[in-house]
Amino acid sequence: MTGKSTLAALCLLAGTTHAAAPAAMHARNLAANCTPCHSPDAPAPNAIPRIASLPADRILQRLQAFRSGNAPATVMHQIVRGYSDEQLALIATHLAASPDPAFDQR
Amino acid sequence: MNRRRFLRSLGLAATTPASAILAACSSAPRRGAAHVVVVGGGYGGATTAKYLRMWSAGRIDVTLVEREARFVSCPMSNLVLAGLRTLDDLTASYDRLRTRWGVRVINDEVAHIDVARRKLRLARNDGIGFDRVVLAPGVDFLTEQVAGLAGNFERIPHAWKAGPQTELLRRRIEAMPEGGVFALHVPKSPYRCPPGPYERACLVAHYLRARKPRAKLLLLDANSEIQSKRALFAAAFAGPYKDIIEYRPDSTLLSVDAQTLSAELEFDRVRADVLNVIPPMRAGRLVDSLDVPLTNGRWADVDWRTMEVRDRPGVHLIGDAVLAAPGMPKSGHIANQQAKLAAAAIVELFDGRSPDPVPTLLNTCYSFVDDRNAIHVATVHRYDAAEGTVLPVAGAGGLSSTASEEEGHYAAAWARNIRADMLA
Numbered sequence: 001m002t003g004k005s006t007l008a009a010l011c012l013l014a015g016t017t018h019a020a021a022p023a024a025m026h027a028r029n030l031a032a033n034c035t036p037c038h039s040p041d042a043p044a045p046n047a048i049p050r051i052a053s054l055p056a057d058r059i060l061q062r063l064q065a066f067r068s069g070n071a072p073a074t075v076m077h078q079i080v081r082g083y084s085d086e087q088l089a090l091i092a093t094h095l096a097a098s099p100d101p102a103f104d105q106r
Numbered sequence: 107m108n109r110r111r112f113l114r115s116l117g118l119a120a121t122t123p124a125s126a127i128l129a130a131c132s133s134a135p136r137r138g139a140a141h142v143v144v145v146g147g148g149y150g151g152a153t154t155a156k157y158l159r160m161w162s163a164g165r166i167d168v169t170l171v172e173r174e175a176r177f178v179s180c181p182m183s184n185l186v187l188a189g190l191r192t193l194d195d196l197t198a199s200y201d202r203l204r205t206r207w208g209v210r211v212i213n214d215e216v217a218h219i220d221v222a223r224r225k226l227r228l229a230r231n232d233g234i235g236f237d238r239v240v241l242a243p244g245v246d247f248l249t250e251q252v253a254g255l256a257g258n259f260e261r262i263p264h265a266w267k268a269g270p271q272t273e274l275l276r277r278r279i280e281a282m283p284e285g286g287v288f289a290l291h292v293p294k295s296p297y298r299c300p301p302g303p304y305e306r307a308c309l310v311a312h313y314l315r316a317r318k319p320r321a322k323l324l325l326l327d328a329n330s331e332i333q334s335k336r337a338l339f340a341a342a343f344a345g346p347y348k349d350i351i352e353y354r355p356d357s358t359l360l361s362v363d364a365q366t367l368s369a370e371l372e373f374d375r376v377r378a379d380v381l382n383v384i385p386p387m388r389a390g391r392l393v394d395s396l397d398v399p400l401t402n403g404r405w406a407d408v409d410w411r412t413m414e415v416r417d418r419p420g421v422h423l424i425g426d427a428v429l430a431a432p433g434m435p436k437s438g439h440i441a442n443q444q445a446k447l448a449a450a451a452i453v454e455l456f457d458g459r460s461p462d463p464v465p466t467l468l469n470t471c472y473s474f475v476d477d478r479n480a481i482h483v484a485t486v487h488r489y490d491a492a493e494g495t496v497l498p499v500a501g502a503g504g505l506s507s508t509a510s511e512e513e514g515h516y517a518a519a520w521a522r523n524i525r526a527d528m529l530a
Contacts, residue, residue, distance in 0.1 A: 022459070025450065025454065025462060026462055026464070028161070028450075029446065029447075029450050029462050029465065029466070030466055032157070032443075032446045032450075033443065033466060033467065033468040033486075034468070035527045036439055036442050036443075036468075036470075036520070036523065036524040036527050037470070037519075037520055037523050037524070038523070039523045039524070039526045039527035039530070041526040041527065041530035042519075042522065042523040042526045042527075043522055043523075043526065046519055046522075046523065047515040047516055047518070047519035048516060048519045048520070048523060074482070074506065074510070074512060074513050074516060075470060075482055075484055075506075075516070078484045078502065078503050078504040079468065079470075079484060079486065079502070079503070081486075081499075081501050081502040081503070082466075082468065082485075082486025082488075082499040082502030082503065083466075083486070083502075087466075
């Protein structure tokens with residue numbers, strides 16, 4: 001294989017392995033609602049807490065605490081009310097599974 | 107061939123991060139690969155370019171055409187007017203889009219879009235073809251609607267596009283005489299950044315209070331009330347700035363005189379030492395090449411499942427130029443969200459699948475009321491198939507209870523983080 005055709009094949013591969021199933025694609029899109037503030041590329045240290053790479057159940061637990069008013073918040077309690085429990089679970093799972101959206105974990 | 111050998115044959119180490127491979131996947135459009143051209147490298151366009159590369163995992167070639175060599179942020183530019191930031195702080199390079207994400211960035215201006223032939227004509231470079239195009243042209247000013255304003259942005263700065271205008275207005279404010287008058291005109295809604303004029307009033311007043319304590323700020327609003335975070339801004343005008351800011355609603359501007367710096371309003375006439383007119387605005391004139399009807403002659407309507415311009419399949423429009431859905435502001439944050447909506451839809455469409463049936467967008471706009479304290483407004487918006495548009499989610503979102511230093515820290519972090527989300 002020449003370098004060029006190998007590269008083309010690799011680019012193709014990079015795509016096919018990540019063609020998202022509809023549910024996963026929807027979860028990814030929902031999680032992209034959060035990254036303007038919680039970007040995994042955000043510089044450290046950062047006033048806004050980093051959430052990518054936290055375990056899913058911990059993220060979900062925090063989100064539920066914002067919803068019930070048990071966690072102090074300036075904005076998160078208002079944001080979580082825009083999502084159902086199922087949607088928050090989708091988001092938490094996606095964020096936990098993809099610490100780096102550049103899919104570097106491949 | 108295993109991954110290691112496979113990569114070595116490309117001159118890449120097995121530890122090469124996927125993003126570096128992504129960068130190698132592009133640079134010049136490859137024959138046969140889908141090619142998307144993004145026009146405009148602001149909050150919307152730059153985010154689209156990055157997320158198209160990320161979510162297609164490099165299978166879609168992306169060219170970004172941007173007029174300026176570097177990105178300059180409008181959000182936070184009111185802080186420059188108060189001497190609390192420099193324009194440099196708001197400026198960033200497009201290099202990471204090139205090197206990390208493999209976006210081809212062309213520093214040029216689009217002269218014409220040929221929708222039927224799927225080609226763009228550029229001012230300086232060869233034309234380029236596309237499979238799909240994403241337009242993020244921002245706004246253009248309707249200068250002619252204010253008599254005497256055309257050609258006078260040196261004397262009467264707008265500073266509503268960050269850059270030299272921001273620094274010009276800063277110099278004017280610094281040079282203002284003791285006891286002078288700063289007059290700021292707000293156009294009728296909709297305009298870019300609904301809370302922006304009121305944040306500007308607060309920050310300029312903050313500067314005046316410390317440096318020119320006898321100076322006054324006249325806030326001349328063509329609307330009948332404060333357009334965003336009303337109670338919070340009203341509290342600032344009536345509290346810390348009560349001796350400086352005078353808020354005058356229903357102040358439609360008819361004409362200006364650049365010589366005397368006076369403004370003729372519908373029911374009034376004022377003279378200022380610094381006159382700052384935010385002109386009425388419309389979708390960037392680039393949309394005129396699409397030959398579609400504009401609502402009120404200003405904004406283009408889109409299909410909210412894909413951000414495609416109505417009746418122009420394959421042509422997507424995002425950002426301030428879009429006819430906003432109910433309750434949706436023209437903000438950099440919303441442009442970021444529309445960019446991801448468009449990028450997600452484009453990837454699905456190229457793969458022959460249907461786009462996300464219920465796209466969801468989240469908006470937050472922070473505003474500073476002085477050097478430390480900030481406030482926010484947040485909303486969540488979701489596609490409603492029955493209505494065929496995006497609607498605010500009832501019960502979600504809201505305002506700060508009060509201005510706080512804590513939110514001042516979050517506002518500053520927001521600016522850095524959303525920039526990383528788009529350019530890092």
